[in-house]
Amino acid sequence: MAEGTTGIYAGAIAERKKRSFLGDLFIRLIREKPLGTVGAVIVLILLLVGIFAHWIAPYGYNETWVGGRLEASSWEHWMGTDQSGRDLISRITYGAQISMYVGLGVSALSTIISALIGLVSGYLGGKVDIIIQRFVDAWMCFPGIFIMITLMALVGPGITQVIIVLGLLYGITGSRTVRGAVIGIRENVYIEAARSIGCPTGSLIIRHILPNIMAPLIIVFTSRMGAAILAEASISFLGYGIPEPFPSWGGMLNRGRPYMLEAMQLAVWPGLCLSIVVWGINMFGDALRDLLDPRLRGGLGRYSGVQRKLPKQRRRGSTPVQEN
Amino acid sequence: MRAYIIRRITLIVPTLLFVTIIVFLTVRFVPGSLIDLMASQAVGESEVTPEEIADQIRHDLGLDQPVWKQYMRWLGAWQQEDGTYSGILQGNLGKSLWSQRPILDEIVGKIPISIELGIIAITTALLIAFPIGIYSAIRQDTAGDYIGRSIAIFCMAVPGFWLATIIIVFPAVWWGWTPPMSYVPIVENFGENIKQFIIPALLMGMIMSGVTMRMTRTMMLEVLRQDYVRTAWSKGLRERVVVVRHALKNAMIPVITVIGLQLPVVIGGTVIMEQIFNLPGMGRLMIDALARRDYTIISGINIMMASVILLGNLLTDLTYAWLDPRVQYR
Numbered sequence: 001m002a003e004g005t006t007g008i009y010a011g012a013i014a015e016r017k018k019r020s021f022l023g024d025l026f027i028r029l030i031r032e033k034p035l036g037t038v039g040a041v042i043v044l045i046l047l048l049v050g051i052f053a054h055w056i057a058p059y060g061y062n063e064t065w066v067g068g069r070l071e072a073s074s075w076e077h078w079m080g081t082d083q084s085g086r087d088l089i090s091r092i093t094y095g096a097q098i099s100m101y102v103g104l105g106v107s108a109l110s111t112i113i114s115a116l117i118g119l120v121s122g123y124l125g126g127k128v129d130i131i132i133q134r135f136v137d138a139w140m141c142f143p144g145i146f147i148m149i150t151l152m153a154l155v156g157p158g159i160t161q162v163i164i165v166l167g168l169l170y171g172i173t174g175s176r177t178v179r180g181a182v183i184g185i186r187e188n189v190y191i192e193a194a195r196s197i198g199c200p201t202g203s204l205i206i207r208h209i210l211p212n213i214m215a216p217l218i219i220v221f222t223s224r225m226g227a228a229i230l231a232e233a234s235i236s237f238l239g240y241g242i243p244e245p246f247p248s249w250g251g252m253l254n255r256g257r258p259y260m261l262e263a264m265q266l267a268v269w270p271g272l273c274l275s276i277v278v279w280g281i282n283m284f285g286d287a288l289r290d291l292l293d294p295r296l297r298g299g300l301g302r303y304s305g306v307q308r309k310l311p312k313q314r315r316r317g318s319t320p321v322q323e324n
Numbered sequence: 325m326r327a328y329i330i331r332r333i334t335l336i337v338p339t340l341l342f343v344t345i346i347v348f349l350t351v352r353f354v355p356g357s358l359i360d361l362m363a364s365q366a367v368g369e370s371e372v373t374p375e376e377i378a379d380q381i382r383h384d385l386g387l388d389q390p391v392w393k394q395y396m397r398w399l400g401a402w403q404q405e406d407g408t409y410s411g412i413l414q415g416n417l418g419k420s421l422w423s424q425r426p427i428l429d430e431i432v433g434k435i436p437i438s439i440e441l442g443i444i445a446i447t448t449a450l451l452i453a454f455p456i457g458i459y460s461a462i463r464q465d466t467a468g469d470y471i472g473r474s475i476a477i478f479c480m481a482v483p484g485f486w487l488a489t490i491i492i493v494f495p496a497v498w499w500g501w502t503p504p505m506s507y508v509p510i511v512e513n514f515g516e517n518i519k520q521f522i523i524p525a526l527l528m529g530m531i532m533s534g535v536t537m538r539m540t541r542t543m544m545l546e547v548l549r550q551d552y553v554r555t556a557w558s559k560g561l562r563e564r565v566v567v568v569r570h571a572l573k574n575a576m577i578p579v580i581t582v583i584g585l586q587l588p589v590v591i592g593g594t595v596i597m598e599q600i601f602n603l604p605g606m607g608r609l610m611i612d613a614l615a616r617r618d619y620t621i622i623s624g625i626n627i628m629m630a631s632v633i634l635l636g637n638l639l640t641d642l643t644y645a646w647l648d649p650r651v652q653y654r
Contacts, residue, residue, distance in 0.1 A: 134335075138342030141630035141637075145592035146610060150350060150622055153614045230483055234596060237485050238611065253489055260493045267493045271486030279481035 028291055036287020042280025049093060050100030057090035062245040073265065080265045083256060091247035092269055098159065098248050099229045099277060105163035106170060106228035111221045113171025115213075118178025119205050123186060133179075139172045145234060152240040159242050162235070166228050174220045181216040185209055215292040222285035226278045233274050249274045325645065332641055336634060343630045344412060348395050351623045417624040422616055427624035430609065437605035440510065441525050441597065442590045448529025449536055450583070456533075457540025462567055464545065472537070479534030484593060487527050488600045505602045524597035531593065532586055539582045543575040550574075577648045584640025588633050 030037050049056060064085045071081040079088035121132040148165060155161045185191065186209070194208050233250030235241040242248040244255060249270040256266030382388050389397070396402035398418070400411020410416045417427040460472035495501045503523045510517040547553065548571050556570045595607030606625060613621040 131338075134338040135342050137339040138346055138630070140588075141339065141343055141633045142346075142626060143588040143591040143629050143633060145595050146626060146629055149595075149610070149614060150626060153617070153622075154350065226481070233483055234485060238596065238599065240614070250483075250485075253486060257489065260489070261496055264493060264497060267489050271483065271489065274486065275482045278483070279477065282477065282481055 025288075025291055029287060033287035033290065035283045036290075039280040039283030039285075039287065042276060043284050046096055046100055046103075046277050046280070050097040053093045053097040057087075057093040059087040059090040061091050061094040061247045062086065063090070072263070079269050080263060082252070082263075082266060083259045088265055088269060091252060092249075092273055095247045095249045095252065095270065095273065096277075098242060098246060099232070099274075101159060102162060102166070102232040103225040103229045103281070106166040106232075107221045107224045109163060109167030110169075110171035110174055110224050110228075111217055113167065114174035114178045114220050115210075115217060117172065117175035118182055118213075119209065121175065122179040122182030123201075123205055123209060125183075125186075129179075136172055136175060139169070144169070144231065145238075148231060148235050149238060149240045152235055157240060157243040159246065162232050162241050166231055170224045170228065174224065177216050177220055178213060181213045182209060185212050218292060219285070219289045222281070222288055226281035226285065229274070229281070230278050328645060329642060332638060336638060339634060340631070343634070344399060344627065345395070347623045347626050347630070348398060350626075351619050412627065417627065418620045420613075420621050421618045427621055430621060431606070431624065431628065434604060434606045434609050436510075437507075437603055438591070438594045438598070438607065440521060441528070441594050441603065441605060444521060444525035445528035445532060445590060445593065446583070446586075448526050449532040449586075452530065452533040453536035453540055457537040458544055458567070458572065460537075460541040461544030461548065462563075473541070476534045476537040476541075479530055479532075479537070482531070484527055484531045485596045485600060487531070488524065488597065491523060491527070492600070503601065507602065507604055520601070520603070524601040524603065528590070528593045528597055532589060535586065535589075536579065536582055539579050540575065543578050544571060547571045547575040577644065580647065581640055581644055584636055584643070587636040591629055591633070 029040065068077070068081050069083060069085045071077060071085075073080045077087050077089065079092065082088050082091065117132060117136070121129045121136075147169065151165045151169075152161065155165065191204070191208055194204050199208075232241055232248065233253075236248040236250035237254045239251075239254060242251055244251065252270040253267070256263075256270075260267040379388075393402060397404060398411050400409050400413035400416065402409075402411075404410055415428070417431075419426055420430060423430070456472045456475060460469045463469050492502060504516065504520045506520075508516040508520065553566060553570055556566045561570075591606075594605055595610060597603070598605045598607040599611055606629075610622065610625050612618075613625070
């Protein structure tokens with residue numbers, strides 16, 4: 001009988017545990033972070049439009065509409081046509097796909113690089129750490145856009161090149177965050193215990209440290225995505241990113257510049273989409289960071305000086321904030 | 325404090341060394357096609373073959389030497405052909421591949437333009453960020469706070485080059501007005517010069533203010549919780565005195581760090597703004613050099629920018645240590 005009860009409890013606990021992480025995160029996101037939820041919806045829309053661009057876009061991204069250059073919006077072309085007579089909404093749609101590739105690709109690559117450098121530098125410490133950190137210092141000295149266009153000019157334009165260059169740059173910079181987290185974990189007793197029973201360094205890093213730095217890794221991943229999309233647009237705007245005829249939003253703003261006085265849609269839509277997407281990703285990333293790592297949260301402070309604010313603050317204060 | 329300053333300065337040396345290595349290796353990747361291009365342009369005046377000219381160019385650039393020797397020569401730590409030491413350590417950044425003019429001469433004239441743009445931009449950013457950030461903090465969770473935070477978020481998400489494009493296109497279409505696009509030096513005509521700089525600088529300032537605004541708000545909130553602020557309140561001081569005298573002073577210390585860390589953002593921002601608003605500064609020089617594949621200028625600019633930022637970071641750290649006596653000088 002007693003055993004059965006324990007079994008039931010164990011089962012209940014296991015079940016709670018199973019849906020705890022992602023499920024809880026999702027519920028807390030909607031309940032506590034309305035702006036973050038809006039951001040999540042925007043990210044979702046970007047992903048859906050990006051994945052299904054082929055079905056959503058009414059025309060191809062490089063399909064010329066004979067005789068219809070710089071047309072205003074109409075039933076046939078919702079956003080009008082561009083300087084070469086291509087349907088603008090189709091190009092915007094495929095542009096979302098490119099932004100999605102760049103955002104995900106750069107985030108993934110930079111997170112892997114950050115994790116590798118951060119783990120090695122943070123765990124080994126000592127001379128290795130000092131040398132690696134001076135190298136990271138040196139990278140962080142170059143103003144972003146200068147080093148980006150320099151490297152892009154060397155490797156040549158293209159989407160893969162953009163992903164590799166941006167992934168490398170952000171990966172090296174982001175390794176600082178990971179290193180900090182690793183150093184914090186390195187001193188824990190369970191690491192000491194694992195080391196004392198002869199656990200080899202490699203499996204110690206993978207089995208015991210890596211799972212504990214998941215939160216900073218997710219933060220590095222999401223915080224890079226918006227920046228990467230913006231950076232790709234900037235270097236494409238300067239002409240060193242993704243070449244024609246591929247419809248990168250930044251490149252579209254660059255190519256359309258001479259024609260914008262005749263057709264304002266060329267100035268409005270690519271930039272608007274870019275801004276909304278970057279805003280959404282930033283909001284979602286911020287919310288995720290607050291939920292995953294309460295210590296990094298900004299603005300915990302309470303300003304008790306203004307009396308009339310007190311009731312509202314009590315209500316805020318009573319919201320249970322779970323600390324993992 | 326003295327030990328901290330010395331330690332902090334000695335740390336710069338290895339970092340600078342890595343900076344030169346990164347720049348050098350980047351330049352070493354000069355695609356072979358560039359040399360062939362230069363050779364094919366030089367051929368025709370004489371009867372030598374392009375291959376011979378290409379070899380000559382390689383020899384002139386010192387590319388036929390082992391890599392470590394090239395690096396040491398470029399750094400100025402190894403004798404050149406004529407037995408002299410001439411490299412970065414001696415302040416010689418080399419010559420432009422195309423114009424053959426010393427790079428330092430090419431750069432010097434462009435620096436004031438970028439600095440002017442940067443200074444107006446930073447001033448604007450602070451003028452926007454501080455009042456809104458402080459107001460957001462002392463009226464947390466009111467409508468004003470939400471508006472302030474939305475402005476900050478807006479500034480961080482909207483790309484500068486798009487805002488600049490919009491500012492050029494829409495007034496031109498609606499009122500037939502365009503921002504002035506021909507560069508006038510500040511010593512010749514102050515008014516015209518400012519007229520041309522003000523729009524790109526305001527835009528840059530707006531974009532930059534987002535981060536500082538958020539930092540100001542966070543730090544103010546942090547400080548307003550402190551015991552000494554409660555003491556100030558309980559003494560019956562007025563709100564203005566508590567906020568300005570007790571809270572603001574202490575909240576500003578970390579904010580200064582953020583302003584220092586934004587230096588790369590300012591320098592990066594000038595590239596795009598100079599390109600759009602036709603200002604012949606460092607950013608324009610960089611873009612032009614890239615278009616011409618003038619790798620020596622590119623490496624010169626990169627070295628210079630990296631040194632400026634390194635120096636900026638050093639100054640930020642020292643200011644921080646000087647302002648906040650709690651910083652441990654380890």
